[in-house]
Amino acid sequence: MEIIEILGYFGALIIGVVLGLIGGGGSILTVPVLVYMFAINPVLATAYSLFIVGLSALFGAVRNMQKKLVDFKTAIVFSIPAFIAVYSTRMYLVPAIPDSLFQIADFEVTKNIAIMAFFALIMLLASASMIRDKKKPEEKPDEKVTYNYPLIIVEGAVVGVITGIVGAGGGFLIIPALVLLAKLPMKKAVATSLLIISVKSLIGFLGDVQNYEIDWMFLGVFTSLAAAGIFVGIWLNKFIDGKKLKKGFGWFLVVMGIFIFYNLLSD
Template identity: 75%
Template sequence: MEIIELLGYFGALVIGVVLGLIGGGGSILTVPVLVYLLSEDPVTATAYSLFVVGTASLVGALRNMQKGLVDFKTATVFAIPAFIAVYLTRKFAIPAIPESIFTVSGFEVTKDIGIMLFFALIMVLASYSMIKDKKEELEEAEVEVKYNYPLIIVEGIVVGFLTGIVGAGGGFLIIPALVLLAKLPMKKAVATSLLIIAVKSLIGFLGDVQNMEIDWVFLGIFTGLSVVGIFVGIWLNKFIDGGKLKKGFGWFVLLMGIYIVYKEFTH
């Protein structure tokens, strides 16, 4: 096994550790690890990422259910439009993207390059949400949950579409939506978002199972390492402040996004 491949499997462990430490964000690394270290093409990488993200989030969601932190009604209202959107995106939209999207000044933007550039944009947006200081005054407040149904449905569709394209969980979009649109306290929003991410990612992956050959052995090993990483991250959480780490990780994600743009344009 080559060193770069070993780094790829180590990356799977790191993804889980980050998820366990800061409760999200690690999934944004899954596609770059699969593409640049394990030589998967971007379409396959985003498919595998859905399975890894969905399984890892499900582990986190089950832990939160035991603590009574998951708001099932909110999860249902948000998840239904999200998982319909992600399934349709993976089943129909991704296969419909042409292999050559457009050419500018002799530079051809292929399907693979287009997906990675769009992914880099999502990474930059995600990094911003991690870097900026959030006011968490809703952290402990017990407020009545209210639903802005039209906005929640629209947000669910948008998040589902983005998840379908790039294979990331979209927690950085879901958590603010749950706090602002459903008035959930922050801890419940984080816990509920994991259940939403798990459901929509795994259902989105079903769209891929119907479209492509899945290497289940490889996917099982990669996902297993990520889940082990989650428990390592949860254990490390006792000694390390996840809040402080989150900002540093945000800067790392920003640099990764810039690197992907550079890599794709100089490919």
């Protein structure tokens, strides 16, 4: 086993640790680790990422269910358009994208380059949501949960398509939607988002099982390390302030996003 692969497996552990520490964001590292450390094709890497993200989020969702923090009705309302969109994206849209898209002078924009560029853009958007100091909306315990159904359906579909293309959970898009469109308190929004991420990611992965040959042994080892990392992160959360770490991780994502753009342009 090469050193770069050992670092890649260590990266799987780090992804889980970050998820356990700050409750999200770590999954966005999955695709870069798979592409740059294991030389996996970007399209297949996004497929693997859906499985890894889905199972990782499921651990967190089960934990939140035990604490009675998950709003199941909201999860169902949001998840239906999301998982239809993510499954359709993985089953039909991604395979339909041509290998060569267009040419700019001597630079050919291929399917793999376009997916990684879009992924880097999503990474920068996620980093902005982590770095920005956002005032949490005032929570009213007795406020009734209401649903703006048209906007929830649109938001769910958009998040589903983005998840399908880049293989990331999209928590930075889901949580604000649950707070603003379903009037969920922040704690319930975070907990409910994990269930939504889990369901739509795993359903999206089903579209890939029918299109690609999956290396189940590798995927099992990588996912197991990420899951172990989650428990390490949860334990470390007792000693480290996850909120302060979140902003630092946001700046790390900025560096990663710029690195991906640089790498794409220099190839």
